[in-house]
Amino acid sequence: MPIKPSKITPEKIYKKRRTFIAAGLGILALPIIDKGYAMLNTQQDGTDQPFPPIESMPEAADTVLKPTPLETITSYNNYYEFGYGKDDPGEADKTLITSPWSVEIGGPGADNPGIYDIAEIKGEHAIENHIHRFRCVEAWSMVIPWNGIKLADIIRSAQPNSKAKFVRFTTLNDPQQMPNAGWPGGPYVEGLTIEEAMNPLTMMATGIYDKPLEQQNGAPLRLVVPWKYGFKYIKSIVKIELVEHMPHGTWWKQNDREYGFYANVNPRFDHPRWSQATERVIGERGRKPTLLFNGYADQVAHMYPDPDNRLYFY
Numbered sequence: 001m002p003i004k005p006s007k008i009t010p011e012k013i014y015k016k017r018r019t020f021i022a023a024g025l026g027i028l029a030l031p032i033i034d035k036g037y038a039m040l041n042t043q044q045d046g047t048d049q050p051f052p053p054i055e056s057m058p059e060a061a062d063t064v065l066k067p068t069p070l071e072t073i074t075s076y077n078n079y080y081e082f083g084y085g086k087d088d089p090g091e092a093d094k095t096l097i098t099s100p101w102s103v104e105i106g107g108p109g110a111d112n113p114g115i116y117d118i119a120e121i122k123g124e125h126a127i128e129n130h131i132h133r134f135r136c137v138e139a140w141s142m143v144i145p146w147n148g149i150k151l152a153d154i155i156r157s158a159q160p161n162s163k164a165k166f167v168r169f170t171t172l173n174d175p176q177q178m179p180n181a182g183w184p185g186g187p188y189v190e191g192l193t194i195e196e197a198m199n200p201l202t203m204m205a206t207g208i209y210d211k212p213l214e215q216q217n218g219a220p221l222r223l224v225v226p227w228k229y230g231f232k233y234i235k236s237i238v239k240i241e242l243v244e245h246m247p248h249g250t251w252w253k254q255n256d257r258e259y260g261f262y263a264n265v266n267p268r269f270d271h272p273r274w275s276q277a278t279e280r281v282i283g284e285r286g287r288k289p290t291l292l293f294n295g296y297a298d299q300v301a302h303m304y305p306d307p308d309n310r311l312y313f314y
Ligand SMILES: Nc1nc2c(c(=O)[nH]1)N[C@H]1C(S)=C(S)[C@@H](COP(=O)(O)O)O[C@H]1N2
Pocket: 028, 073, 076, 077, 078, 079, 080, 081, 135, 136, 137, 171, 188, 216, 217, 218, 229, 230, 231, 232, 233, 234, 235, 236
């Protein structure tokens, strides 16, 4: 096992270095710098145990979710187009023009493609309220009271044909409106299978706490997939395409060893550089156990035939 940097570096320097790295690049972008990762599917304590059996997983017992305060949701963010630090997106000038805002809905799988303004999209579909757990791949979490439209409604309006096997989403990438639009991962792209996209849990969020989404949270329209890691929740969407082939998402493209297509939350499969067994609840003390499919296994597990296959869980 490689020695953890914390074991060989005085803690102060180590902490400083972490802050520097986190501020300079963002934790997701670390792989080239930090080689202190554990082997895939082994425990982070260095014991090399196989991952625990599925029966031993904690259950989603906390049915009453306590929403994270809005100030926290809007001030601790990942939105690299607005900077790599967690504070950067919230502190950035409000340069994103979210009205008017065009969303192109099309691709070879859509028989009824079109370009719509966000106001039309909001006007045509029912807005629902859903409080969901939100789990970032970096092992922190919040609870978000979303307002939004079922992605299934939007897809049905586009009249999907037999070529609609996947959905590909693209974020705006405009240096005039986004101070860090030139980052290597841009334009941000994400994807879902058509089955995942049609699942009733999958939403296009337009608001949080009954207020329009703020710029830092991906205004005016962003994806919400509660059983997946946060990097799938692509922000400020300008294009939704129904396509035949699996979309190559931004993080998968950046680092295919650490980030894949499915990215379903699973405490049994560690990230190569940290454990996914528990999560740090932002704004609270301590950690809590991470739940299989982030607590939504009943609604989504049927889409993934093999719960022991890492393919589905990174
Ligand atoms: N366009 C775009 N979408 C993005 C990101 C990003 O950097 N750019 N970061 C992702 C990551 S890693 C996470 S955890 C969530 C964070 O969403 P939040 O800031 O609303 O909590 O947005 C996701 N969507």
